Amino acid sequence: MASSEHPAPAGAGGAAAGAAPVATRASRRSSGSAALREFRPEIQGLRALSVGVVVIYHLWPGALPGGFIGVDVFFVISGFLISGHLLGELRRTGKVAIGSFWARRIRRLLPASLLVLVVTLVATLIWVPLSNRADELVNIGASALYAINWVLANNAVDYLAQNNADSVVQQYWSLAVEEQFYVLWPLLLMGTVLVAGWVLRRRIDADSWKSLRPFVVGVLVLVFAASLIYSIYLTATRPGAAYFNTFVRAWEFAAGGLASVAVMWLADRRKLDRSSRGMRVVSAVVPWVGVALIAVSAYTFSGALPFPGIVAAIPVVGALLVLLVDPPASERFGLRTVSAFWPVKSIGKWSYSIYLWHWPIIVFFPLVFGVGIGIKAGIALGLLSIVVGALSSRFVEDPARYNRWWAAKRIRSYAFALGVPALIVAVIAANMTFIQQSIDEAANQATTQLEQPCYGANGILDQGACPDVFTATEPIDTAYASQDLDPNWCLVQLDNVWRNCTYGDPKGPNGTIAIVGDSHAAAMTPSFDEYFKTQGWRVVTYTRFGCPGLTTVPEQMVGKDAAEQIACTDWTKDVLADIESRDDIDVVAYTDWSRAYFTSDDPGQLQAFRDEIDANWSAVQASGKDVIFVRDVPGNSVGDVPTCLAGITVPAAAPCSNPRQKAIIDDTVLQAVAQNGDIPLVDTSQYFCTDETCMTFVGGVVTYADNNHMSNTYARSIAPHLGRDLTAAIESFGR
Structure with missing residues (x-):
């Protein structure tokens, strides 16, 4: 799942004495979004927890049978941060620069994900048996096109594919869901702006947030309710397909979006004294309750549950309890303090790359070395995932994210997003053509031999x-x-x-x-x-x-x-x-x-x-x-x-x-x-x-x-x- 960074704080210029009323309005407009732009260590801690349970689940499913819920937590985090970013821009300017937003997402997510995909493609051509190679090439191609979740959803209702082993790019399903979210979410918000402007009979601008907010909340509630109902229905009737369905998961992103609106609203009211005894108790206890809900879900859930459905609400609520509470930094044993420790903070920072790399490391280990994953090998592979994730974050994610040349023109980001996947698909198509020719020749040869005395x-x-x-x-x-x-x-x-x-x-x-x-x-x-x-x-x-x-x-x-x-x-x-x-x-x-x-x-x-x-x-x-x-x-x-x-x-x-x-x-x-x-x-x-x-x-x-x-x-x-x-x-x- 994609790890969404906190948007960088926007600069705030001073104002002349005569412009004081304007400055005051700008201050009011930016106060809520500033609450989201502020770096919050507990979110890195939440990421570290999420990627940790996923990795443990993939290494030892029996030890943490519900570790798959880490993906749901990431979806909530992404909904919270991305919604906060977009809504902050909306309340400051009255619009969303969709082209710039997509370009930033490309620079943030695709360099690392496409690098892992290329490495996985090479490893597949070397180590995956011919019996599975064609299917895996299709999956890699679908991952390059950000559609692997729909392929896996289709396989889940394809009787012949139901017993297939997990794909070498299985982890990309959640990335595909997030990438589809990043495409649709700003369009949904801009559509909301247009509808609000039509209903209010006014142009939406930087002073329209108070009037616009009910429309935004209404749309988020509608998405949340419709998606949750659909999730419950599809999970009950076609659980395999439901798991990978983008629309089944949309309510988790919407929940994060509603949390971001709530945090803005609370910041705007300026009526909560975070230093009061009651608020200190709340801020110290509530996030840990959220962590406990996530941990209990990871330990007690299993593949036998009808998931996601309503059951997914437990880890989702756990994530929301962490995100909604903005504790003071002075708490000695608060989640914010624990999350600021270097190991937790670092794993949270590296979580995106760790998630990308851990799966091919786990999948290809038995193929390369011909042995299963025991306790010692599992620990080694888990540590290797962290090391490789850290290196990927340092030398791939960060340079691509902050490179000025790349950021100077959006067309460069879009060319990368289209060109590299096209190259991957071309390589796959060439290999698939070769495989298919071999299969056709074998089929023809089999037909000619059917009547041979010792054949079959x-x-x-x-x-x-x-x-x-x-x-x-x-x-x-x-x-x-x-x-x-x-x-x-x-x-x-x-x-x-x-x-x-x-x-x-x-x-x-x-x-x-x-x-x-x-x-x-x-x-x-x-x-x-x-x-x-x-x-x-x-x-x-x-x-x-x-x-x-x-x-x-x-x-x-x-x-x-x-x-x-x-x-x-x-x-x-x-x-x-x-x-x-x-x-x-x-x-x-x-x-x-x-x-x-x-x-x-x-x-x-x-x-x-x-x-x-x-x-x-x-x-x-x-x-x-x-x-x-x-x-x-x-x-x-x-x-x-x-x-x-x-x-x-x-x-x-x-x-x-x-x-x-x-x-x-x-x-x-x-x-x-x-x-x-x-x-x-x-x-x-x-x-x-x-x-x-x-x-x-x-x-x-x-x-x-x-x-x-x-x-x-x-x-x-x-x-x-x-x-x-x-x-x-x-x-x-x-x-």
Whole structure:
């Protein structure tokens, strides 16, 4: 998150005796804004606390599970300082010099952030495996364009991207939010000035603050209320997307803005005696209460909370309690005194650079050295983040911020803000083009090899003729493997209601088979398509991300939030009704990530799961359709398979494989198959497993495109074998 400096004090000239009334008005106008321009050490202490909890959270999430709230505190600080700066200028001049403001923001924020981004780009090209490199390049490009938060928000509702590891530029999401705030906030204030001038029927000038202030407060309250309501709503319905959404976070900036107006107002009234006993108690205690709220939030919150939503109000209030109280400097144990200590003050000053550098240091350490982060390594990385942050602040932030040549013409700042990101994006585009060409070539090569006797599943089913079918003898193209999923999957997304498609032989002279299930069913669809289009069968799909299509009871979708439970079960009801009403469907093949659903330690609950699944299958059977269940692909415990394979040294026998006893389990859905008694089970384990081991690399093909979905190439390689098994099951019904 961007660290917003205190604006430098404006100069104040003397006045001749005859101009005393004018000087008095100027004095009144500047008194409130001076309260914000005064350097306040406790704000540096607040920054030091915020960056500290974030760094600790990233190093040891279990030690400080709510450390992510440090970002929210920074948002409040930025709203307070930037609003104070803009409003101070507004009350002194009656306008905001937006162009100059943006140029100062560029000089303050972008030199350090773009330097870290360039270093991260180079490190990505050197150390990030090919299996993840394309995604990371996209993220770096989005960071350069100040839009990474929207990419991450989209990934949060993209089922396939939900299990992705944190990006190497994950920390830039909050910078993007702040940069968007810096663009929109002065425009909002100037819009307020225009509206106020229209309503008041007067030109807003340096003497208009008293009349203008209610409009400013009204707009800030409106932004605060609308954003908070939206935050609560989106956090409840789409929590992943809500976390990175700029409009969900706007209320935190507005809260800081309202605090800045309050501080100005209090300073203008000149009725508070800060030296009185009561005020000394307030100024000594209240900021520490704010610090306590932030600390308790960092220690007690976790990723299981619906965040941000209303829960974020606790650390936000904590930050406001620090910002609203302007204590005297004479307090011995006050927050201002503690914040003035060199270590606290320095970390606060360096907080922006520390935040920028700590994440790539943490992320690339395991990639470079091949080891995890323990206590000793974590302490070393934390100290290194502080040292590098201090150097970056001293030799990058400060020179760029105060350089007279750069500040002389705004065009230089704007050229930098546009030119360097453009260069970064150009480098990324060149690398993405190279990667995509390699992927396209690999895809074409895979298509030509599908019928080779030892390629893919052909090899595992004829191990006698293919003795090295599980051995990687040369480096694996993991860039292709990580992208080896059908980009046009016919899947209902998390935020959609209905979609189905037709595969196989569109005319279907011999019949129609429907596929029902989740994304694992969609990953298996190429097998159905490849085989049945040569057999005169039409294939129709009913597939939805994260939804097995087996239950109409929301509570039985264990592990899903309320919105997902309802969306999934409503879709399942529609699927059942559609299938039962269609006379053209002959066979319904169910398949899904069955081990991921219907889990419980209660035997009675498990039986309820089986009964409801069986009842839904029985309803389909009663409508004249035959039902088949295709066993899911074996489970995988090695994480993202292409990434795992990217780290092997060839030759490697059975790399990244899994013990069969863990990969093949008798889950609740399979038990429901047995309970029904009239549903053939088509077992896919023979295409992946020996008697003891289930493979992730078979016959030169990576079997999984991520940590659980079968790759498109492998699905096509099993097509003739799975097709024959499906045909046998269909023939068992007498069709």
